[in-house]
Every structure is written in C-alpha cells, then in structure tokens.
Amino acid sequence: MRLTANFDRLCLMLAWASGTIAACVMIVTFVGVTMRYVFRSPLMGGFEMIEIGMGLMVFTALPLMIRRRGNISVTLLSDRFPPNLARVTTTLSDLIGAALTGFIAWRVWLQGDRLVTYGEVTMELRVPKGLIAQGMATLLAIAALAFLVCAMEAIRRHRSANEPGAA
Amino acid sequence: MGVWEIAAVSFGGVFVLMMSGMPIAFAMLLVGLAGIWINISERTAMGIIGQLPINATMSYELSVLPMFILMGVFVTRSRMSEDLYRLCHGFVGHMRGGLAAATILACGGFSALSGSSIATAATMAKVAVPEMRRYGYADGFAASAVAAGGTLGILIPPSVILVLYGIATGTDIGALFLAGVLPGLLAILLYLAAIRITASIDPSCAPSAPRVPWAERINHFRSIGPILILFVAIIGGLYQGVFTPTEAGGVGATGALAFALWRRALSLKDFVASLIETVLTTASLFLVLIGALVFSNFMNLIGLPAALSDLITSLGVGPVAVILTIFMVYIVLGMFMESLSMILLTVPIFFPIVTQMGFDPVWFGIFAVMVTELSLITPPVGLNIFVIKSVISNLSVTAIYRGILPFVMADVVRIIAIIALPWIVLVLPQMAR
C-alpha cells in the first residue's frame, strides 16, 4: 500500500533525526569535557542541550521502533499460540498500544499548554518548555498512528491468509 | 480492598498482560494508569500521564544510556569480539573446558565496553558458539557459558541497570560502577570454577582444543590493545575524576567511534545504521522506563512501601532475614519477569526498607544487579537464553536450561558471598573517596 510505504518513510526520516540528535549528544558531551580541560571554561548550555536532546531523541525514534516491532515483550507463551489466536492477540495489543499512545499524546499536549500558559522556560537557553512538550505530543500522535498501521497490517495478513486461493 | 490486595491484583494483571505478548511497557502503563484512576482519582491519573513522559525523558543523567549503547554498537560493528575471543582462546583454550573458559573471559572483556547483558550475550554467541561446536562441545553447555558470561554485561561497568538504579535511588553512579569491578572479577572466577567442575564430571561435554603458539597469542594482543586502552581510560577517568559518569558515556562513545574508524571497520552507512540501532534501543528502553514509573507511582500512591516497612517493623525481623527474603522474592520474580522492569518496579519499594535497616545503597545496587543477572538465565523466562537462541540456529532451549545449572549455582554462591562479605563490593568505592 502506498500510504503505508509513505508512512514508513516518515518514520525512517524521524529516526534519522533521532540518530542525528544522538550524535549531537555525543559531540556536546565530548566537547564539554574537552573545553573544561583545555580552555578551563565549560560549554555554556551543554547540560540543557543534552536534556532537550534526550527528550526529542526518544520520541523521534518511537514511531520506527513501533513499526519494526522493537517493543520489549515476553513472547514465551504467545509464540506458542495457534496462528489465529496469535493474530487476534497481536492486533488487540496493537490497538491497545494505539489507544494508550494516543491518550498519552493528548495529555502531554495539555501539559504543554499548561507550561505555555505559565511561561516556563529551560534555565539557561530559555527555550519554552511548553513547545518542547507539544513537540513530544505530536511525535507521540505519530507513534499512535504507527501502532494503527501495525494493527491494519496484521488484519490484512489475516484476511489474505483466509481468502480461498491465497498462496 | 486494602494495600496488599490492590498490589497483588495489579502485579498479577501486569503479569497476565505480559504473558499474553503485550509489550511490557504497555502492560505496566495500562495497569498503573487504571490503578491510579480507580484508587486515587481520574484527575491524578490524567495529570501524571501528561507530565511523566516529559520528565522521564528530558534527563541529563539518562543520556548515559544511549551513549553507552552507542559505544557498544560501535565496538560490535568494529568486529573486535572475534579478536577478543581469539585472544582468550589462545591462552586458555587447551585446558579442560578451555573454550568455555575463553568464552567467559571474552564476555568479561566485552562487558567492560558494553552496558547491556543482552548485547554481550548476542555478540559473543555469534563468535563463541560456532567455535565450541567445531571442537565438539555439547550445545547446551556451550550456549550456557555464553548466557552466563553475557550476564557480566550489567555487573562489570558500564552498566545500564546500575545507571537506572543510581538515578532511581539517588546513589552515586561513579561509586556503583567502581563497586561492580571486584564482584565482576569474582563472577568470572566462579564461572571458571563451575566450568572446571562440570568438565571434570562430564569430560565429553567439553573436549580440549589444541595449544596455540605463543607468537600467535601475542599477536592478538596487538589488535585488541586499543580496546583495553579505552576501558582503562574510562574506568581510570572515572576513578581519577577526569569526568563524571554521565560524561563517561559520551567520551566512551567518541573513543569507540575513533577505534572503529582506526580499524577501518565503519563506513558511513555503518555509522548511520549504528545511530539508528542505538536510538531504537533507547526508545524501547525509555518506553519501559515510563511504564515502570507509572506503575511504581501507583504503588507509591496506594502506600505499598510504607505498608511493607510497617510489616517488617511489626514482625521485628533482622537485616539478614530481610535481605534473604528479598533475595527469595527476586528469585521467584526473576524466573518470570524481564530484567529491566523487574528492577524498575521493585527497587523503589525495597530501597527505603533496606537503607533504613542500614544496608549501604551502593551495596544494594550491586545486589540488585546480581539478582537481575540470575533472572537472565533462569527458566522459564531467561532473556539471555532467548537472545542466544535467536542468533544461533538449531539450539534447543531445554538443553540450555539443563546446562545452565552450574552457572546458576555460581551466581547463588556469589550473592551469598557479598551478603557475608560486603567489603567485596564496598572496598573500591571507599578507596576512591
């Protein structure tokens, strides 16, 4: 499906962004230590760049992680389920994942609203915290979509497997 | 319902959802959130779930997780695990059970650069199991050695579990890392002893390999040298105070990157793939962290830690009895639970009690890691064994669980040793003060 392929491309692009942030966190840390020794002065705002970077790194990687079914789970029993039951539980768990992630996205967005109202900013770089939170909420909404796409795929596979004449 | 009933139902709920194959993070999230909603209030549940994802991820200290993961990925991609194994093989391979011993030693070395047990087990399995098969080792014994050696990943610093423990309890992460060194060496010794004894009882499971000439042994040192330098630089830097534990992550990842480039083992494509692999692992870890925090907030809100501590006070039991009881609880939990969530769920409950009874927070951190190590290899849910099975073809899980017994016993001996002789854990961090 075109739509799924395009969505997966979006997930991959977000994961690239996340990887770039990871590289930046590494560089900022290394440069911070080096500057303290070589120039006897710290990297201003380094602490906060890492804090903000961490928040964004996790949520930009989330959609691709979900699409690749990278969630940590115990598959001991579910591996032995009969195929039909396994499909039902997988689809169900994907739908619950979508609902929960969507719900969290909504609540994080509202918390972002609250932070915007109070004008809370990060200490040094004075980045509005509410905007960071709403960025996270948006990424969480994409993650919820990723679960939905997973569920759709599981259902589609189920249908094609049950269709007469399907290979 | 009282505190105990709510706790029992909730833990049971998480367990059932987990076993049905639902991602662990969502099992904990769902039960935790519903629990707060029902037992405290809708408003509190809605509020906590809005704040927690922001607070849990925007953390300077937690940046050490992706950095140590990245370091491990770089080291793995530079294929140093093979050299490391050859080196150990060269020195001990000809002894009785020598290849298994070499596996343990190589796992120990790899652990010094990787913070994860699963990564250690998966990486070393690919190198060590085929080699042991070649010399006629029993499958179960070979895979068990890797599974046990892999657990060293979280005991020998750096360690993802120690970082999370340190942040959850406010314990000095540098001290925790230093505290892991001697127990890590003790673990290696005990595993070697377990191999020796097993190989004497049943020599057919572990034939010896031919002697490797000295020139070749020395040769391997050369290719592995830089990795030794990196480990010594990180631990030495922590000990000497050149950088903080959080900074050690970024410095270590940069060092590993330099090492991989020096070995010409990292193309641009590999570099990007390493970053993606790192952030995907990071995202799945943080999701578990968020789920566990929601659940432990729920336990906190219903007052489980206080109830438990009241119970212990009313029973009037001593510290050793308490720690042995906790050990039993962990053995049972560890059979079924995934290691990370086990620590994240139980430490907030047990920590106030054990520190109140006078146990050192650093000591309890190492204790918690050791029981986690045990959980990684005990049936029916032994994560390391699943991981090894997923990277090696034609392995029977039953055979591995039969082979794992000597290593489980070595772990139990080690845990009892640190209960009896806490200085094994505490001497290094105290010297660094």
Added chain:
Amino acid sequence: QETTTIRVGSWLPPHHLIVSGILKPWAEAIESETDGSLKFEFMTSALGPPPAQFDLLLDQAFDVGYGVSGHNAGRFTMTQVMDLPFMSPDPWAGSAAAWQTYAKWGQEYGEHDGVHLVGLFVHSNPNINMANGRVDTLADLEGKTIRVGGNVTGRIMSELGASPVQLPPTEAQTAMSRGVADGITFPLESIDFFGITPVITSITKVPGGLYTDTFWIAFNQATWDSLTAEQQAAVEKHSGMAIALLAGFAWTNGDAYGEERLNENNVEFITLPDEDLAAARERLAPLEAEWLAQASEKGFDGEAILNYARSMVDHYNTTRAVNVAQ
C-alpha cells in the same frame, strides 16, 4: 471525631532538615492544634523530580507539596525576588521578607493559581567551599571550576570569574571528591549532609548572602477548600511567618552542626574582604536589572516590590542591634 488525612508529597530524604526541621514540626503543630482532626502522612518516595512537584500538586497527586521556585524557570519569577544576589543575609530575615512581600503583592502575581500557598522560606547563606585551592579574594576564583546547582548560580559564578560546571546532585559529591570541580557553592549544613566535608579544605564566607532559593509550601486548592473553617484556621495559625520562623531555626541549627563537623576536620574559614564584597555587588548588579525588566514585562512595579522586600529584610535582620541606649 472524624480524621482528615493529608498526604504530603516529599522528594527529600526524611532526615533532611527541610522535612525534619520545617515540615514535620509544622505538621505536628497543626495536628495537635486540631486535636488530631487533621493528620499528615508523608510519602516515603518521590512521585517525580523536584521541578515536577508543583504540577503534581496541581493534579492532586498529593494534598500538600513543597518545592524550589527556581526549579521552574520563568514560572515564579516575581516570587523569586529573594533569589537576587545579596538579598538574604540570614535565613530568618530572608524567609520573613519572602513571606511578607508575598503577603503584600502575591495575589496579584497569579503564579500560584490552583494551589493555596501557606509558606515561603529560603536557605541559609551559601559559601564558596573549596577542595582545591583557596579563595581569599575574588581574583582567586579566576580559573577555578565551581560546581553549581542551576543556571542562576552558574551565572553568578561566571560573573565573579570562576568557571561553573552544572552537575546533578547525584554527581556533586563525586565531582568534588575526584577533582572534576575545585569547589562548590552550598550552605554549611548541605556540605555535611551530602557527605562532602572530608574533601573540603577551606570555606570562604560571603557576608550579605551571595544568593538563595525561595522554597514554597502549599495545599492543593481543592483539598484546601474541603477543610473546615476551624481546620483552615489551625493551618494558618502555624503557617506564613511561623514557617519562616521554623526555617530560620532549622537552617541556623543545621549550619551550626555542619560548621562543627567542618571544624573537626580543621577546615579553614575565610571571610571575603569588604572591597571584594563591593566589587561582587557591582558585578552582580545586572541580575537585578534583568529581574526588574522581567517584572515590568509582566506588568509589575518591580522597583516597589524590591524596595519593600529590602525593607522587610532590614526589619527582620538578625544582626539588628537592640540593646543600645539612646
């Protein structure tokens, strides 16, 4: 008689002086004032990091919470008037002035909507505690790495010539004992509490109070509204200035204890000379100007608030001479 249980959200260990010396005595006074109709229950572990405490209180995760205003930059700017350099010369004067200033202007700030604020207090004077080198004059700070807890202290340290390093509390002790930082800004009490005493060699006191933090204690609004008039009156009787008083005692006693321990370790105490103090005041003046600008941006007469706060500090200053014949 019915008992109302008030859950107190706590993020500090129970033996920290804020819990044992301020919150617990405050709670006990109210419990006995109400003949046990109010009962306070302290949570044993934190529900979230310190900056999350206010929002957790808003969401009624607990009934009473406390926190540091400066942990939420931009949110409690007006309340933080006492955080400015050389505002709080001692914990009594600083706490009393924080509360009195809030009592006069706080309702207009709107910074604590959704909670019922019952107290504000500050910590005692921070000193410059050195593990490597000593600070006799400001010039000695040049090139020294000083661990700071937040950006304002970091700013102060770099204005004074030092190179600040911001580290989480879990790493402060390691940083000091292993030489990542040469020194640390902390009150005497905290040096001992965080186990840093053994590595400290000299301590430079800065008379007048280099900076401080304004702590808040508050009820969730819904919880507060659910209390009876009598219960509310009992709480108020032991709050406000009574909390400022408790804070003054707690920090002063904590400092005395810490100083004793430091003396046992033969730590040398230095006082920053007057000319250096004057230079420091001058170099830190921009912080005050910035606060005034922020105040006027929010539509407040910053000058008037600051002057009132200063007059309250003078009024409650513990060094006031009272036994003079005139």
